[in-house]
Amino acid sequence: MSRFKLYQEEFHPSPLQHTWLEFKENHLAVGGLCCFMFFLFIILLCPIFAPFDPLMQKTDAILIPPAWEANGGIVNVFGTDALGRDLLSRVMYGCRMTFGISIILVLVAMFVGVTLGAVAGMSRGVRSSVMNHILDSMMAIPTLLIAIIIIAILGTGLINSMWAIALALIPQFIHQTRDFVRQERKKEYVMAAKLDGATPFQLVTRSILPNMGEILVVQGALALSISILDISALGFLNLGAQAPSPELGTMLSEGIEVAYIAPWSIALPGGAIFLMMLSINLVGDGLRSALRSRLIH
Amino acid sequence: MLKVILRFANLVVLTLLVLSFFSFLLAYMFPGEPLANLTGVVRGNEQQLEALGQLYHLDNNFLVQYWYYLAELFDGNWGLSFSSGLPLASEIARTLPASIELSTYALILSMFIGLPLGFIAGLRHRKTTDYALLSLSVLGYSIPVFWLAMLMILGFCLQLGWFPLSGRLSLLYEVPRISGFILLDIMWSDLENKSAILIDALRHLILPTLSIAAFTTTIILRITRRSVIETMNSDYILAALARGLTPWQILFRHGIKNALMPILPLIALQFTTLLTNAMIVEVIFSWPGIGNWLIQAIYQRDYPAIRVGMLAVSTLVVLFTMSIDLLIRLVDPKKSKVERVAI
Numbered sequence: 001m002s003r004f005k006l007y008q009e010e011f012h013p014s015p016l017q018h019t020w021l022e023f024k025e026n027h028l029a030v031g032g033l034c035c036f037m038f039f040l041f042i043i044l045l046c047p048i049f050a051p052f053d054p055l056m057q058k059t060d061a062i063l064i065p066p067a068w069e070a071n072g073g074i075v076n077v078f079g080t081d082a083l084g085r086d087l088l089s090r091v092m093y094g095c096r097m098t099f100g101i102s103i104i105l106v107l108v109a110m111f112v113g114v115t116l117g118a119v120a121g122m123s124r125g126v127r128s129s130v131m132n133h134i135l136d137s138m139m140a141i142p143t144l145l146i147a148i149i150i151i152a153i154l155g156t157g158l159i160n161s162m163w164a165i166a167l168a169l170i171p172q173f174i175h176q177t178r179d180f181v182r183q184e185r186k187k188e189y190v191m192a193a194k195l196d197g198a199t200p201f202q203l204v205t206r207s208i209l210p211n212m213g214e215i216l217v218v219q220g221a222l223a224l225s226i227s228i229l230d231i232s233a234l235g236f237l238n239l240g241a242q243a244p245s246p247e248l249g250t251m252l253s254e255g256i257e258v259a260y261i262a263p264w265s266i267a268l269p270g271g272a273i274f275l276m277m278l279s280i281n282l283v284g285d286g287l288r289s290a291l292r293s294r295l296i297h
Numbered sequence: 298m299l300k301v302i303l304r305f306a307n308l309v310v311l312t313l314l315v316l317s318f319f320s321f322l323l324a325y326m327f328p329g330e331p332l333a334n335l336t337g338v339v340r341g342n343e344q345q346l347e348a349l350g351q352l353y354h355l356d357n358n359f360l361v362q363y364w365y366y367l368a369e370l371f372d373g374n375w376g377l378s379f380s381s382g383l384p385l386a387s388e389i390a391r392t393l394p395a396s397i398e399l400s401t402y403a404l405i406l407s408m409f410i411g412l413p414l415g416f417i418a419g420l421r422h423r424k425t426t427d428y429a430l431l432s433l434s435v436l437g438y439s440i441p442v443f444w445l446a447m448l449m450i451l452g453f454c455l456q457l458g459w460f461p462l463s464g465r466l467s468l469l470y471e472v473p474r475i476s477g478f479i480l481l482d483i484m485w486s487d488l489e490n491k492s493a494i495l496i497d498a499l500r501h502l503i504l505p506t507l508s509i510a511a512f513t514t515t516i517i518l519r520i521t522r523r524s525v526i527e528t529m530n531s532d533y534i535l536a537a538l539a540r541g542l543t544p545w546q547i548l549f550r551h552g553i554k555n556a557l558m559p560i561l562p563l564i565a566l567q568f569t570t571l572l573t574n575a576m577i578v579e580v581i582f583s584w585p586g587i588g589n590w591l592i593q594a595i596y597q598r599d600y601p602a603i604r605v606g607m608l609a610v611s612t613l614v615v616l617f618t619m620s621i622d623l624l625i626r627l628v629d630p631k632k633s634k635v636e637r638v639a640i
Contacts, residue, residue, distance in 0.1 A: 028432060028435075141569070141611055141614050141615070142569050142570055142572070142573040142614075144573045144576075144577075145572075145573050145576075145610060145611070145614070148576075148591065148592070148595070149603075149607045149611075151595065152594075152595050152603040152607065153323065153326050153327065156595070225439070229441055232441060232443075233441070233442075233443060233577055236443050236577075237577065237580060237592055238596070239592070239595060249443075252443065252444065252447070256447065259447065259450075259451055259455075260451075260455055263451055266444070266447055266448075266451070267448075270441065270444035270447070270448070273441050273444065274439060274440055274441060274444065277439035277440070277441065278435065278436070278439040280439075281435055281438065281439050282435060285435065
């Protein structure tokens, strides 16, 4: 139904709509969002779409080049690796593993971090000061280093590397939440709720956290890209997921051995990581600048 | 001012104590005997083990043990490596400078590229140049560093054969170790074919440095761009414009200084990210640095080495960031602390 404007009505979008309107202007970011959706689609539906089992080895089809090369075949669109496993299926399952695990890790870290951050933000005095200082020095140590240390303690393996990365991601969420809660606690609407007799728990959950959603999404996008990078880096260094499992970093490190005769076996998994990171970073950037320009107007 | 310094010293000491206590705990958390994890002596005879046990006071309680552990740390007696049997202090002294060297060159390189590009993008805000640089920078910080390094090896070492594949120096040359920083060592040495060795060392340096610098360059570009945009939109720039200064005069007299001041510490803080990226790249290029050494230690379950390596790297990172923090606080007392990077 077409709506034409008879009067010079003013359009007042809600904050969320406003962010979307700003976000939509940025075509690169929208492209990133489409790419992100594509990856989500793949990780949800890869058992249906993947042509082969990612672990199935075909000894008569070793190192077949991808379909676009002269001697490649259409059966294995992305070619096969040194053990005759279909690369397309492996990359799809690899996306599921790397991307899917990262999403879970970020959600866990976000939950724990926001809880602790809210406690830190609401508390005062010596305890909070000590906690903050230790947190700040923790923030200075890069996540991958923390993850490597934790893996050194726990031993290598995918589960251990997941623990390590989740733990390493938590401090930044605590930091962000703490600063936000501190800043909002002084504002009038919180004071109003307080005068109505709200307990600190109610203050945080009903008044402050609903305002934090967008900041959390931006921070979550950042954490997601860090966690993808870390999971694949640990897999690449043989500290995370171990050899036969289709994890993109692990596939890269397997591909090194045949890199010279089969460059596609490192180009394709790496390209998948790159595209994932690219889409997440584009969306994160777009959201950030959308928020920024919304706050200016 | 004295108060600020004292508070920082306090904080540094506390953090280092926490870190060293953690590294002491690691000896108990790792599999195996705590004594072996502390000293690195696995196959000693009984008297030797007993003497070592007394040195670390293993029969006393935890805190006493920690105290003696600290004393040994300060004595430079860090234990032996399981895999090589060498004292860990000398191993760290050998590997740490190599990593610092690589990271420093990468930082310098990325500043030389990132700062001017950031200025260009910031001055051309919302124009084609800006968008192009911004899109390029997203590409730069999305690319996983290990993949970039592998692509570089594939392209420049294997296909084109321009650069050597691994290591720090060709095996033909031997440079006496003075500082551990390869370029300085070559300059100081009195070998006759100095320039040839220098060129060889530089050729080994190029690919690792470039692959580490790619990420940092884009971060620096974005930080600079944001800062330049904010500076050029401020009132004093408008005032200078109203006074009739040309854009170039404004940029050189007011713009550059004010845009650079807040971001230099942020750029210095990139050093830590650089160090982690360097740790990964070292493994790929077999660079004899701390990252490569630490990861080999994890493969070989060399627990004393992991304990000391972790302590050394985290101490370096904490000391570095805190001294930058202190410096900012002293130069600009208004600032309460460094903000996190906004890009």
